[in-house]
Amino acid sequence: MGLDPAGDLTAGLGPMEDLRIGLDPVGDLTVGPGPTEDLRIGLDPVGDLTVGPGPTEDLRIGLDPVGDLTVGPGPAEDLRIGLDPVGDLRIGLDPVGDLTVGLGPTEDLRIGLDPVADLTVGLGLTEDLRMGLGPSRDLTVGLDHMEDLRMGVDSVGI
Known part of the structure:
Protein backbone atom coordinates (compact mmCIF):
# COMPACT_ATOMS: atom_id res chain seq x y z
CA MET A 1 0.00 0.00 0.00
CA GLY A 2 1.39 3.38 -0.93
CA LEU A 3 0.93 6.48 -3.07
CA ASP A 4 1.13 6.74 -6.86
CA PRO A 5 2.70 9.77 -8.64
CA ALA A 6 -0.63 11.63 -8.54
CA GLY A 7 -0.93 11.13 -4.78
CA ASP A 8 -3.65 8.48 -4.96
CA LEU A 9 -3.66 5.73 -2.36
CA THR A 10 -2.63 2.46 -4.01
CA ALA A 11 -3.16 -1.11 -2.86
CA GLY A 12 -2.15 -4.35 -4.53
CA LEU A 13 0.78 -6.67 -5.27
CA GLY A 14 4.25 -5.61 -6.35
CA PRO A 15 5.76 -2.15 -6.83
CA MET A 16 2.93 -1.10 -9.22
CA GLU A 17 -0.19 -1.65 -7.14
CA ASP A 18 -3.26 -2.05 -9.31
CA LEU A 19 -5.97 -0.61 -7.09
CA ARG A 20 -5.99 3.14 -6.62
CA ILE A 21 -8.21 5.33 -4.47
CA GLY A 22 -8.08 9.05 -5.14
CA LEU A 23 -9.97 12.07 -6.41
CA ASP A 24 -10.98 12.91 -9.96
CA PRO A 25 -10.80 16.48 -11.39
CA VAL A 26 -14.20 17.42 -9.94
CA GLY A 27 -13.37 16.11 -6.48
CA ASP A 28 -15.26 12.82 -6.66
CA LEU A 29 -13.78 9.83 -4.86
CA THR A 30 -12.40 7.38 -7.42
CA VAL A 31 -11.66 3.67 -7.09
CA GLY A 32 -10.17 1.50 -9.80
CA PRO A 33 -7.08 0.37 -11.69
CA GLY A 34 -4.46 2.69 -13.18
CA PRO A 35 -4.12 6.45 -13.06
CA THR A 36 -7.66 7.00 -14.40
CA GLU A 37 -9.86 5.13 -11.96
CA ASP A 38 -13.13 3.96 -13.45
CA LEU A 39 -15.45 3.98 -10.46
CA ARG A 40 -16.40 7.34 -9.05
CA ILE A 41 -18.35 8.23 -5.94
CA GLY A 42 -19.45 11.83 -5.68
CA LEU A 43 -22.36 14.26 -5.78
CA ASP A 44 -24.51 15.21 -8.75
CA PRO A 45 -25.65 18.81 -9.38
CA VAL A 46 -28.62 18.45 -7.00
CA GLY A 47 -26.53 16.97 -4.21
CA ASP A 48 -27.48 13.31 -4.64
CA LEU A 49 -24.82 10.70 -3.95
CA THR A 50 -23.63 9.24 -7.24
CA VAL A 51 -21.83 5.97 -7.99
CA GLY A 52 -20.70 4.84 -11.40
CA PRO A 53 -18.12 5.06 -14.18
CA GLY A 54 -16.79 8.27 -15.65
CA PRO A 55 -17.46 11.87 -14.71
CA THR A 56 -21.23 11.44 -15.08
CA GLU A 57 -22.04 8.64 -12.65
CA ASP A 58 -25.14 6.65 -13.58
CA LEU A 59 -26.38 5.50 -10.19
CA ARG A 60 -27.75 8.14 -7.87
CA ILE A 61 -28.94 7.88 -4.30
CA GLY A 62 -30.83 10.88 -3.03
CA LEU A 63 -34.20 12.33 -2.14
CA ASP A 64 -37.11 13.04 -4.46
CA PRO A 65 -39.26 16.18 -4.14
CA VAL A 66 -41.44 14.60 -1.42
CA GLY A 67 -38.46 13.41 0.62
CA ASP A 68 -38.49 9.74 -0.33
CA LEU A 69 -35.18 7.94 -0.66
CA THR A 70 -34.49 7.34 -4.35
CA VAL A 71 -32.13 4.91 -6.03
CA GLY A 72 -31.68 4.62 -9.77
CA PRO A 73 -30.17 6.00 -12.94
CA GLY A 74 -30.27 9.64 -13.97
CA PRO A 75 -31.64 12.70 -12.20
CA ALA A 76 -35.11 11.14 -11.96
CA GLU A 77 -34.35 7.97 -9.99
CA ASP A 78 -36.81 5.19 -10.69
CA LEU A 79 -36.76 3.28 -7.42
CA ARG A 80 -38.22 5.02 -4.42
CA ILE A 81 -38.54 3.85 -0.85
CA GLY A 82 -40.98 5.89 1.18
CA LEU A 83 -44.53 7.18 1.34
CA ASP A 84 -44.98 8.58 -2.15
CA PRO A 85 -48.75 8.50 -2.96
CA VAL A 86 -48.27 8.24 -6.72
CA GLY A 87 -47.31 4.60 -7.08
CA ASP A 88 -43.62 4.49 -6.29
CA LEU A 89 -42.07 1.52 -4.51
CA ARG A 90 -43.03 1.34 -0.87
CA ILE A 91 -41.97 -0.64 2.12
CA GLY A 92 -44.47 -0.40 4.91
CA LEU A 93 -47.17 -2.09 6.93
CA ASP A 94 -50.62 -3.17 5.77
CA PRO A 95 -53.72 -2.83 8.01
CA VAL A 96 -52.97 -6.11 9.80
CA GLY A 97 -49.35 -5.24 10.48
CA ASP A 98 -47.69 -7.31 7.76
CA LEU A 99 -44.57 -5.94 6.12
CA THR A 100 -45.52 -4.94 2.59
CA GLU A 107 -48.51 -2.88 -1.94
CA ASP A 108 -48.93 -6.24 -3.61
CA LEU A 109 -46.29 -8.35 -1.90
CA ARG A 110 -46.76 -9.00 1.79
CA ILE A 111 -44.59 -10.75 4.31
CA GLY A 112 -46.37 -11.43 7.53
CA LEU A 113 -48.27 -13.91 9.64
CA ASP A 114 -51.43 -15.79 8.66
CA PRO A 115 -54.20 -16.56 11.19
CA VAL A 116 -52.27 -19.56 12.55
CA ALA A 117 -49.05 -17.56 12.87
CA ASP A 118 -47.24 -19.14 9.92
CA LEU A 119 -44.85 -16.89 8.04
CA THR A 120 -46.57 -15.95 4.79
CA VAL A 121 -45.16 -14.53 1.57
CA GLY A 122 -47.37 -13.70 -1.37
CA LEU A 123 -49.88 -11.39 -2.98
CA GLY A 124 -52.89 -9.73 -1.45
CA LEU A 125 -54.24 -9.93 2.06
CA THR A 126 -54.26 -13.74 1.96
CA GLU A 127 -50.70 -14.68 1.06
CA ASP A 128 -50.42 -17.90 -0.90
CA LEU A 129 -47.03 -19.19 0.21
CA ARG A 130 -46.76 -20.18 3.84
CA MET A 131 -43.81 -21.36 5.86
CA GLY A 132 -44.74 -22.51 9.29
CA LEU A 133 -45.57 -25.45 11.52
CA GLY A 134 -48.02 -28.20 10.58
CA PRO A 135 -50.36 -30.07 12.93
CA SER A 136 -47.45 -32.31 14.01
CA ARG A 137 -45.20 -29.25 14.56
CA ASP A 138 -43.09 -30.17 11.54
CA LEU A 139 -41.70 -27.29 9.50
CA THR A 140 -44.04 -26.85 6.53
CA VAL A 141 -43.56 -25.03 3.27
CA GLY A 142 -46.30 -24.88 0.64
CA LEU A 143 -49.54 -23.35 -0.56
CA ASP A 144 -52.77 -22.52 1.34
CA HIS A 145 -53.44 -23.38 4.98
CA MET A 146 -52.53 -27.05 4.51
CA GLU A 147 -48.95 -26.80 3.30
CA ASP A 148 -48.00 -29.64 0.99
CA LEU A 149 -44.26 -29.93 1.68
CA ARG A 150 -43.20 -30.84 5.18
CA MET A 151 -39.74 -31.12 6.65
CA GLY A 152 -39.53 -32.41 10.19
CA VAL A 153 -39.16 -35.38 12.49
CA ASP A 154 -41.13 -38.57 11.90
CA SER A 155 -42.17 -41.18 14.43
CA VAL A 156 -38.69 -42.75 14.56
CA GLY A 157 -36.95 -39.48 15.14
CA ILE A 158 -35.59 -38.85 11.63
Whole structure:
Protein backbone atom coordinates (compact mmCIF):
# COMPACT_ATOMS: atom_id res chain seq x y z
CA MET A 1 0.00 0.00 0.00
CA GLY A 2 1.39 3.38 -0.93
CA LEU A 3 0.93 6.48 -3.07
CA ASP A 4 1.13 6.74 -6.86
CA PRO A 5 2.70 9.77 -8.64
CA ALA A 6 -0.63 11.63 -8.54
CA GLY A 7 -0.93 11.13 -4.78
CA ASP A 8 -3.65 8.48 -4.96
CA LEU A 9 -3.66 5.73 -2.36
CA THR A 10 -2.63 2.46 -4.01
CA ALA A 11 -3.16 -1.11 -2.86
CA GLY A 12 -2.15 -4.35 -4.53
CA LEU A 13 0.78 -6.67 -5.27
CA GLY A 14 4.25 -5.61 -6.35
CA PRO A 15 5.76 -2.15 -6.83
CA MET A 16 2.93 -1.10 -9.22
CA GLU A 17 -0.19 -1.65 -7.14
CA ASP A 18 -3.26 -2.05 -9.31
CA LEU A 19 -5.97 -0.61 -7.09
CA ARG A 20 -5.99 3.14 -6.62
CA ILE A 21 -8.21 5.33 -4.47
CA GLY A 22 -8.08 9.05 -5.14
CA LEU A 23 -9.97 12.07 -6.41
CA ASP A 24 -10.98 12.91 -9.96
CA PRO A 25 -10.80 16.48 -11.39
CA VAL A 26 -14.20 17.42 -9.94
CA GLY A 27 -13.37 16.11 -6.48
CA ASP A 28 -15.26 12.82 -6.66
CA LEU A 29 -13.78 9.83 -4.86
CA THR A 30 -12.40 7.38 -7.42
CA VAL A 31 -11.66 3.67 -7.09
CA GLY A 32 -10.17 1.50 -9.80
CA PRO A 33 -7.08 0.37 -11.69
CA GLY A 34 -4.46 2.69 -13.18
CA PRO A 35 -4.12 6.45 -13.06
CA THR A 36 -7.66 7.00 -14.40
CA GLU A 37 -9.86 5.13 -11.96
CA ASP A 38 -13.13 3.96 -13.45
CA LEU A 39 -15.45 3.98 -10.46
CA ARG A 40 -16.40 7.34 -9.05
CA ILE A 41 -18.35 8.23 -5.94
CA GLY A 42 -19.45 11.83 -5.68
CA LEU A 43 -22.36 14.26 -5.78
CA ASP A 44 -24.51 15.21 -8.75
CA PRO A 45 -25.65 18.81 -9.38
CA VAL A 46 -28.62 18.45 -7.00
CA GLY A 47 -26.53 16.97 -4.21
CA ASP A 48 -27.48 13.31 -4.64
CA LEU A 49 -24.82 10.70 -3.95
CA THR A 50 -23.63 9.24 -7.24
CA VAL A 51 -21.83 5.97 -7.99
CA GLY A 52 -20.70 4.84 -11.40
CA PRO A 53 -18.12 5.06 -14.18
CA GLY A 54 -16.79 8.27 -15.65
CA PRO A 55 -17.46 11.87 -14.71
CA THR A 56 -21.23 11.44 -15.08
CA GLU A 57 -22.04 8.64 -12.65
CA ASP A 58 -25.14 6.65 -13.58
CA LEU A 59 -26.38 5.50 -10.19
CA ARG A 60 -27.75 8.14 -7.87
CA ILE A 61 -28.94 7.88 -4.30
CA GLY A 62 -30.83 10.88 -3.03
CA LEU A 63 -34.20 12.33 -2.14
CA ASP A 64 -37.11 13.04 -4.46
CA PRO A 65 -39.26 16.18 -4.14
CA VAL A 66 -41.44 14.60 -1.42
CA GLY A 67 -38.46 13.41 0.62
CA ASP A 68 -38.49 9.74 -0.33
CA LEU A 69 -35.18 7.94 -0.66
CA THR A 70 -34.49 7.34 -4.35
CA VAL A 71 -32.13 4.91 -6.03
CA GLY A 72 -31.68 4.62 -9.77
CA PRO A 73 -30.17 6.00 -12.94
CA GLY A 74 -30.27 9.64 -13.97
CA PRO A 75 -31.64 12.70 -12.20
CA ALA A 76 -35.11 11.14 -11.96
CA GLU A 77 -34.35 7.97 -9.99
CA ASP A 78 -36.81 5.19 -10.69
CA LEU A 79 -36.76 3.28 -7.42
CA ARG A 80 -38.22 5.02 -4.42
CA ILE A 81 -38.54 3.85 -0.85
CA GLY A 82 -40.98 5.89 1.18
CA LEU A 83 -44.53 7.18 1.34
CA ASP A 84 -44.98 8.58 -2.15
CA PRO A 85 -48.75 8.50 -2.96
CA VAL A 86 -48.27 8.24 -6.72
CA GLY A 87 -47.31 4.60 -7.08
CA ASP A 88 -43.62 4.49 -6.29
CA LEU A 89 -42.07 1.52 -4.51
CA ARG A 90 -43.03 1.34 -0.87
CA ILE A 91 -41.97 -0.64 2.12
CA GLY A 92 -44.47 -0.40 4.91
CA LEU A 93 -47.17 -2.09 6.93
CA ASP A 94 -50.62 -3.17 5.77
CA PRO A 95 -53.72 -2.83 8.01
CA VAL A 96 -52.97 -6.11 9.80
CA GLY A 97 -49.35 -5.24 10.48
CA ASP A 98 -47.69 -7.31 7.76
CA LEU A 99 -44.57 -5.94 6.12
CA THR A 100 -45.52 -4.94 2.59
CA VAL A 101 -43.35 -4.39 -0.46
CA GLY A 102 -44.75 -3.38 -3.83
CA LEU A 103 -46.11 -0.65 -6.05
CA GLY A 104 -48.79 1.91 -5.38
CA PRO A 105 -50.73 2.74 -2.21
CA THR A 106 -51.72 -0.93 -1.76
CA GLU A 107 -48.51 -2.88 -1.94
CA ASP A 108 -48.93 -6.24 -3.61
CA LEU A 109 -46.29 -8.35 -1.90
CA ARG A 110 -46.76 -9.00 1.79
CA ILE A 111 -44.59 -10.75 4.31
CA GLY A 112 -46.37 -11.43 7.53
CA LEU A 113 -48.27 -13.91 9.64
CA ASP A 114 -51.43 -15.79 8.66
CA PRO A 115 -54.20 -16.56 11.19
CA VAL A 116 -52.27 -19.56 12.55
CA ALA A 117 -49.05 -17.56 12.87
CA ASP A 118 -47.24 -19.14 9.92
CA LEU A 119 -44.85 -16.89 8.04
CA THR A 120 -46.57 -15.95 4.79
CA VAL A 121 -45.16 -14.53 1.57
CA GLY A 122 -47.37 -13.70 -1.37
CA LEU A 123 -49.88 -11.39 -2.98
CA GLY A 124 -52.89 -9.73 -1.45
CA LEU A 125 -54.24 -9.93 2.06
CA THR A 126 -54.26 -13.74 1.96
CA GLU A 127 -50.70 -14.68 1.06
CA ASP A 128 -50.42 -17.90 -0.90
CA LEU A 129 -47.03 -19.19 0.21
CA ARG A 130 -46.76 -20.18 3.84
CA MET A 131 -43.81 -21.36 5.86
CA GLY A 132 -44.74 -22.51 9.29
CA LEU A 133 -45.57 -25.45 11.52
CA GLY A 134 -48.02 -28.20 10.58
CA PRO A 135 -50.36 -30.07 12.93
CA SER A 136 -47.45 -32.31 14.01
CA ARG A 137 -45.20 -29.25 14.56
CA ASP A 138 -43.09 -30.17 11.54
CA LEU A 139 -41.70 -27.29 9.50
CA THR A 140 -44.04 -26.85 6.53
CA VAL A 141 -43.56 -25.03 3.27
CA GLY A 142 -46.30 -24.88 0.64
CA LEU A 143 -49.54 -23.35 -0.56
CA ASP A 144 -52.77 -22.52 1.34
CA HIS A 145 -53.44 -23.38 4.98
CA MET A 146 -52.53 -27.05 4.51
CA GLU A 147 -48.95 -26.80 3.30
CA ASP A 148 -48.00 -29.64 0.99
CA LEU A 149 -44.26 -29.93 1.68
CA ARG A 150 -43.20 -30.84 5.18
CA MET A 151 -39.74 -31.12 6.65
CA GLY A 152 -39.53 -32.41 10.19
CA VAL A 153 -39.16 -35.38 12.49
CA ASP A 154 -41.13 -38.57 11.90
CA SER A 155 -42.17 -41.18 14.43
CA VAL A 156 -38.69 -42.75 14.56
CA GLY A 157 -36.95 -39.48 15.14
CA ILE A 158 -35.59 -38.85 11.63
